[in-house]
Amino acid sequence: MTEEFTAKPQFVTEHSGIKLTRRGLLSAGAAATVAATLLRPGMARAQSDDDMKFCASLGWTVWESGRHIVNGYKDAVSLLGGELTIADANYDVKKQADQILAFVESKPTAIFITPADAAAISPAVQQAVASGIPIFIGDSYVPNTTVTSTAMSNNFGLGAYPAQYIVDQLGGPGKVALVSLPSNESWDQRTLGAKSVFVRNPGIEIVSEIAFALGGSTTPRQVVDQILTANPELDAIWCAWDGAASEGMLAIRASGRDVMITGIDGGQQSFEYIAAGSPFKITMAQSFYEMAYMNAFYAVEVAKGRSAPRFVITPTYAVTQESLAGLDEMPDTYDQPGEAAKIGWNRVL
Numbered sequence: 001m002t003e004e005f006t007a008k009p010q011f012v013t014e015h016s017g018i019k020l021t022r023r024g025l026l027s028a029g030a031a032a033t034v035a036a037t038l039l040r041p042g043m044a045r046a047q048s049d050d051d052m053k054f055c056a057s058l059g060w061t062v063w064e065s066g067r068h069i070v071n072g073y074k075d076a077v078s079l080l081g082g083e084l085t086i087a088d089a090n091y092d093v094k095k096q097a098d099q100i101l102a103f104v105e106s107k108p109t110a111i112f113i114t115p116a117d118a119a120a121i122s123p124a125v126q127q128a129v130a131s132g133i134p135i136f137i138g139d140s141y142v143p144n145t146t147v148t149s150t151a152m153s154n155n156f157g158l159g160a161y162p163a164q165y166i167v168d169q170l171g172g173p174g175k176v177a178l179v180s181l182p183s184n185e186s187w188d189q190r191t192l193g194a195k196s197v198f199v200r201n202p203g204i205e206i207v208s209e210i211a212f213a214l215g216g217s218t219t220p221r222q223v224v225d226q227i228l229t230a231n232p233e234l235d236a237i238w239c240a241w242d243g244a245a246s247e248g249m250l251a252i253r254a255s256g257r258d259v260m261i262t263g264i265d266g267g268q269q270s271f272e273y274i275a276a277g278s279p280f281k282i283t284m285a286q287s288f289y290e291m292a293y294m295n296a297f298y299a300v301e302v303a304k305g306r307s308a309p310r311f312v313i314t315p316t317y318a319v320t321q322e323s324l325a326g327l328d329e330m331p332d333t334y335d336q337p338g339e340a341a342k343i344g345w346n347r348v349l
Contacts, residue, residue: 049081072292
């Protein structure tokens with residue numbers, strides 16, 4: 001089992017007799033490496049699988065994305081060996097920074113981090129890097145740091161793809177609104193990607209953009225209600241994540257308006273809405289499980305004296321009603337290596 005972090009990290013073993021070779025994992029299409037890096041001197045070396053102790057400071061564990069991230073880390077450590085401690089910051093920047101520094105004091109084999117606010121925790125990550133402990137980042141790029149390896153999606157592409165979908169569906173002029181998520185630099189790249197598409201199509205007018213703050217008092221449903229009220233002529237709403245698209249879909253349905261909405265993340269709830277023919281038309285399904293798994297896989301590689309790629313760009317799948325047609329149930333394991341191919345999905349980013 002995995003122990004939750006409190007004041008001082010305590011490690012609980014997650015062992016399995018199963019071992020994966022590097023060739024076996026990579027031949028399954030687990031990762032796309034875009035740059036290679038050399039090991040920095042002074043990194044810890046594990047003498048055996050039993051010696052490896054990993055700590056994971058997660059910016060969130062809620063939603064389907066959080067569940068997949070947790071499962072990716074737990075499954076990888078269980079398969080590859082070692083012990084794992086998981087701490088959930090629940091979008092609290094100070095809490096996550098404190099977790100990271102406490103983990104550094106415990107001197108683990110490696111530290112895994114999925115940031116809710118990458119820029120805000122950058123100083124803590126810099127201190128962690130300076131300690132010589134290998135640092136592995138999932139889901140986001142942490143600015144002003146040189147960590148061992150980062151596994152994440154192509155966020156600019158995540159934003160551009162559904163924006164192009166909106167343009168193609170409209171087939172001409174149209175009015176669109178954006179619900180952005182600027183609190184994380186990587187997530188903000190999605191909005192830049194969307195705008196890069198819309199500005200190249202002069203018939204598209206962005207009539208509203210609302211920057212959403214996670215953890216605030218306003219819900220995504222209220223934001224979309226506000227957009228609909230303020231814009232009686234609206235064709236589409238682009239959202240930076242599925243939480244806004246799902247709640248926004250409910251607002252559109254309640255209004256009786258003919259407005260399409262798009263999302264980014266993927267997951268069973270989003271898939272169900274899309275499959276049902278709702279205003280929620282497309283989501284960019286990220287591989288959260290694989291992000292976490294790649295972090296753990298390369299942490300083991302580094303612990304055994306081998307190299308890790310500086311960046312791993314994990315697969316993204318464009319999910320529409322058409323791609324969900326004929327499935328007996330909404331897929332939950334599509335982001336595990338090899339599973340998307342079984343249902344006929346191909347990565348688009």
